[in-house]
Amino acid sequence: MSSGVRTERLCDEIDAAATLADGMTIAIGEPAPMAMVRHIIRRNLRNLTVIASGLTLDLLVAAGCVKKAISYYAGGGFGVPVAPAFRRAVERGEVTVWECEEGILTSGLEAAGKGLPFLPWRGGVGTSLPELNTDLKIIEDPIRGETLLAVPAIKPDVTLLHAATADVYGNVQHHGGPGWLDLFLARAAERTIVQVEKIISNEQVRANAWATTIGRADAVLRMPWGAHPYYSRGYYLQDSALLKDYVSAAERDDGAGLPAFLGHYCREPATHADYLERIGIKRLLSLHEY
Amino acid sequence: MSIDCSVSELLTCFLARDLNDGEELQVGVALPIPEAAVRLAHLMHGPNMELIFLGARMNVHHLERVPLPAFGWDNRVVRWTESFSDRGHRFDQVKDWHRRVFFIGGIQVDPFGNTNLIGVGEDYSRLKFRGPGSVGTPTLTTHVGRYYIVLNSHSPRIFVPKCDFISTVGWGQGGADARTRLGLPGGGPKYCVTPLCIMDFSEDEKRMRLRSVHPGVSVADVQRQTGFPLLIPDEVPTTPLPTSRELDVLRSRVDWVGALR
Numbered sequence: 001m002s003s004g005v006r007t008e009r010l011c012d013e014i015d016a017a018a019t020l021a022d023g024m025t026i027a028i029g030e031p032a033p034m035a036m037v038r039h040i041i042r043r044n045l046r047n048l049t050v051i052a053s054g055l056t057l058d059l060l061v062a063a064g065c066v067k068k069a070i071s072y073y074a075g076g077g078f079g080v081p082v083a084p085a086f087r088r089a090v091e092r093g094e095v096t097v098w099e100c101e102e103g104i105l106t107s108g109l110e111a112a113g114k115g116l117p118f119l120p121w122r123g124g125v126g127t128s129l130p131e132l133n134t135d136l137k138i139i140e141d142p143i144r145g146e147t148l149l150a151v152p153a154i155k156p157d158v159t160l161l162h163a164a165t166a167d168v169y170g171n172v173q174h175h176g177g178p179g180w181l182d183l184f185l186a187r188a189a190e191r192t193i194v195q196v197e198k199i200i201s202n203e204q205v206r207a208n209a210w211a212t213t214i215g216r217a218d219a220v221l222r223m224p225w226g227a228h229p230y231y232s233r234g235y236y237l238q239d240s241a242l243l244k245d246y247v248s249a250a251e252r253d254d255g256a257g258l259p260a261f262l263g264h265y266c267r268e269p270a271t272h273a274d275y276l277e278r279i280g281i282k283r284l285l286s287l288h289e290y
Numbered sequence: 291m292s293i294d295c296s297v298s299e300l301l302t303c304f305l306a307r308d309l310n311d312g313e314e315l316q317v318g319v320a321l322p323i324p325e326a327a328v329r330l331a332h333l334m335h336g337p338n339m340e341l342i343f344l345g346a347r348m349n350v351h352h353l354e355r356v357p358l359p360a361f362g363w364d365n366r367v368v369r370w371t372e373s374f375s376d377r378g379h380r381f382d383q384v385k386d387w388h389r390r391v392f393f394i395g396g397i398q399v400d401p402f403g404n405t406n407l408i409g410v411g412e413d414y415s416r417l418k419f420r421g422p423g424s425v426g427t428p429t430l431t432t433h434v435g436r437y438y439i440v441l442n443s444h445s446p447r448i449f450v451p452k453c454d455f456i457s458t459v460g461w462g463q464g465g466a467d468a469r470t471r472l473g474l475p476g477g478g479p480k481y482c483v484t485p486l487c488i489m490d491f492s493e494d495e496k497r498m499r500l501r502s503v504h505p506g507v508s509v510a511d512v513q514r515q516t517g518f519p520l521l522i523p524d525e526v527p528t529t530p531l532p533t534s535r536e537l538d539v540l541r542s543r544v545d546w547v548g549a550l551r
Contacts, residue, residue, distance in 0.1 A: 075422030081320065082422045090409075090420040099408065101457070103381050103429030123381075123429025126459035126472040132414055146473045176368045180345050180380055233368070290366060 009170040011219040013272055016193050017043060019219075020158060025070075027051035027156035029182040031233065033195045035226040036160045038275060040065055041266040049098075051105070051156060051185065055230070055243060058083035061095055062250070062258045063266065070098040070154065072105050078243040084250035085258060099132040100124075106184050108154035113187035120148040159189035162227045163213070164234060166196045170217035171205045176233035178213050186214050195223035197235045223272055225284055236287035295532055297485045297504060298323055298550040299540060303532035304488065305393075305438060306331040308481070309339070314390040316342040316434070318425060322358075322549060323440050323483075324393035329356040329544045334536065342390075345380065346371040355543050380426075387433040387476065393440050394431065397421050398453040401498050401518045402468070403439060403460025403479040403491060406453040414455070424457040431458040436477040444484035446517035461496035468496055487512045488529055492521055502529040 017039035020026065026048055028037065037056055040048070041063040049068040050060055055078050060066050062085035069090075074083040089095040100108070103123035111119040120139065125147055130136040137150040161182050164175035172194050174182075186192045194217040205212060226232070229239035229246075249257030269275035276284065295303075305327035309315060313336075315328040325343075329350075332339045337351045348370040350356050396405035397419070407427060411418035431437055439460075441448060460479045462468035469478050481501070482489040488501045499521035503512055509526050513519070532540070540550075 071423050073423045073425040074420075075320065082420060087420045091417050093415055096415075097423075099424070101424035101428045102426035103384075106381060121429075122473070122475075123426075123432045124424075125432070126462055126474065127424075127428050127457055128408065128455040129424065129428065129457070132408070132455065148473075177374050237366070 006169065008168040009217060009220050010168045010199065011193070011221055013039065013221050013223065016219050016221055019191075019193075020045060023047045024157040025049040025051070025155070027159040027185040027189060028056050029159065029161040029185050030054070030056070030179040030230070031162045031227045032056045032230045033160040033162040033193075033223075033226065034228060034230060035195055035221070035223045035272040035275070036193065038266045038269070038272075041262060042270070051154070054078060054083065055246065058085045058246075058250070059262070059266065061085045061089050063262050066095050068096050068098055070100060070105065072101045078247060079240075080247050084247065097132075098135070099129055100136075101129065104129065104136065104149065104151050105154070106181070107151040109181075109184040109188035111151060111153035112155035112189075113184070116153060118150040118152050121151050122146075122148055124149050154188060156185065156189040157191070159185040159192045160195075161186065161192065161214075161217075162195045162223070162230075162232060164196060164232070165198045165200045165204075166194060166217065166220045167200055167202045167205045168220065169202060170194075170214075170220055171202070171212050172196065172214040172217050172220070173200070173205065173208070173211045174213045174233070175235070183213065186217075191218040193217070193219045193221065195221045195226040197224050197226070197232055198222075225276055225279075226272060228276075228279065228284070228287075235289055236284070237290075239283070239287055295537055296551050298326075299532060299537065299545075300504060300529060301440070301483050301485075302326045302330060302540060302545075302550060303536045304483065304529060305440070306334060306536070307530075308438075309336065309391060311336045312338045312389075313435075314340045314342060314347075316390055316392050316430070318393070318427075319344070321393055321395060321440060324438070326358055326540065326544050326550055329358065330536065330540050332356065333539055333543055343367060345374050347373050355546065358545050358547070358549060381429060384429070384433045387430075388435040390430075390434045392430045392434040392437040394427050394437060394458060395440060395442070396458075397448065398450050399439060399441070399448060399482065400450060400453050400456075400460075401520075402462060402464045402496055403482060403498060404453055404456045404462065405439060405458045405460065406455050407457045408455040410454055412454065427458045431460075431476060431479075432474050433476045436480045439479050439482040441482070441484045444486040444512070444515050446515060449516040449518060451518045461491055464496050466494055466496060486515060489520065495521075497521055499523070500526055502527045504529045505531070 047067040051070040107121040166172040229242035231238040249261040309331040398406040409417040
């Protein structure tokens with residue numbers, strides 16, 4: 001029954017994190033919703049299937065949260081050819097990879113969004129991908145008889161994103177555009193949780209409705225600096241020094257680097273505010289908007 | 291070498307010369323030589339080139355200096371961007387990618403220019419080395435008009451008779467119709483360039499063929515460092531050196547920090 005009042009979707013970070021559970025398929029956009037990623041690690045979630053890349057993927061793997069990585073790319077962006085924890089875990093067989101690439105991934109996400117069992121895609125024909133990932137089926141198309149891949153629908157239980165602004169009703173507006181995969185992830189997912197730098201008024205959304213990139217986020221979290229140590233367009237640049245610290249920690253021979261890093265930055269701070277206190281206002285303010 | 295330059299600069303200038311005005315030049319991550327080459331070509335002879343870094347499309351011919359290499363990852367790239375090809379619709383216009391030129395690296399390359407970014411090892415469930423993954427290279431190389439394989443080293447570990455896994459199809463099992471038979475519309479790999487030499491693919495077999503060796507490198511050096519027999523013509527020229535103007539533009543307007551020196 002209606003309460004007669006429009007429901008606000010502004011959500012507390014702890015409550016939002018509590019909706020995530022072991023075994024879920026969680027998609028993570030870029031710019032990265034790092035505050036929520038840290039909550040996943042803090043809550044010690046297990047057996048997740050993640051759609052993620054770069055540092056986000058590597059942190060979750062290092063923390064033991066990941067069973068399967070739907071991964072098109074696990075390198076770059078933070079100074080190493082291959083994300084170090086991901087590399088070790090996959091070589092040891094601790095994490096399995098749903099081998100794919102960008103066009104295959106977006107086809108699977110689009111199939112989910114469109115309510116289809118699969119979508120065909122050409123990129124990957126002739127490669128090892130359908131051998132390594134038997135969910136990808138080689139098909140003969142019924143129209144022109146061409147060889148294509150059938151990519152099954154990929155439907156995340158939850159998509160986590162970071163954006164610039166939103167109103168309390170879940171109208172999200174990115175600054176400088178969303179990350180390349182974000183809208184695919186949002187359209188495919190059962191639920192979308194979006195961290196934002198700022199809450200804006202509903203009037204401000206209406207003043208430029210064309211700028212609304214996601215019209216109906218299920219939950220909005222107010223998380224200034226919530227993508228740190230990654231960038232947030234128009235708010236702060238990437239904290240490259242911290243990314244370098246991560247790589248050094250991951251490469252320490254005694255194996256003590258990653259647990260210490262995860263403890264200090266992810267497990268110990270109970271909330272995003274605690275994390276920001278740990279990083280310190282001087283360091284945060286040193287990251288220019290542009 | 292009569293003009294003093296590094297091998298990275300040599301390759302940058304070689305690639306830049308092979309790029310034509312009006313083309314769309316897309317460069318992914320961790321490829322410093324192509325990153326520099328497209329900028330150099332744009333400044334030297336490409337006022338109508340479109341540069342695409344991580345989905346950000348731009349024409350920066352008017353710039354006095356075209357920064358390298360943070361341009362790709364740094365979100366300040368928006369300053370130069372005219373459009374984003376990737377805002378929720380990255381692959382919706384692949385039909386036009388015959389105009390596009392692309393560059394890839396690889397951890398293994400076979401005689402037909404098939405490459406591997408997935409990993410090394412006989413058992414996929416226990417890889418000896420897990421690679422970064424295919425990124426967008428299967429889709430890009432399926433559709434682009436041509437692409438270049440650009441490698442930072444040249445050894446029998448990289449140049450193998452058969453890749454453990456194939457992430458991008460070059461010329462498949464060989465033959466001029468190799469790609470047509472697979473239904474891949476793009477033009478395939480044109481050159482494979484390394485710190486030792488430039489290679490292309492023979493017209494009939496599409497097998498890797500030595501095209502030129504860099505100054506100071508012998509044909510025997512190249513063959514020794516390649517894990518399969520290369521096609522070797524009777525005459526193998528030396529890779530053309532950069533002109534002093536190319537080097538000047540490269541060093542003063544693209545790579546003034548000296549990343550390629």
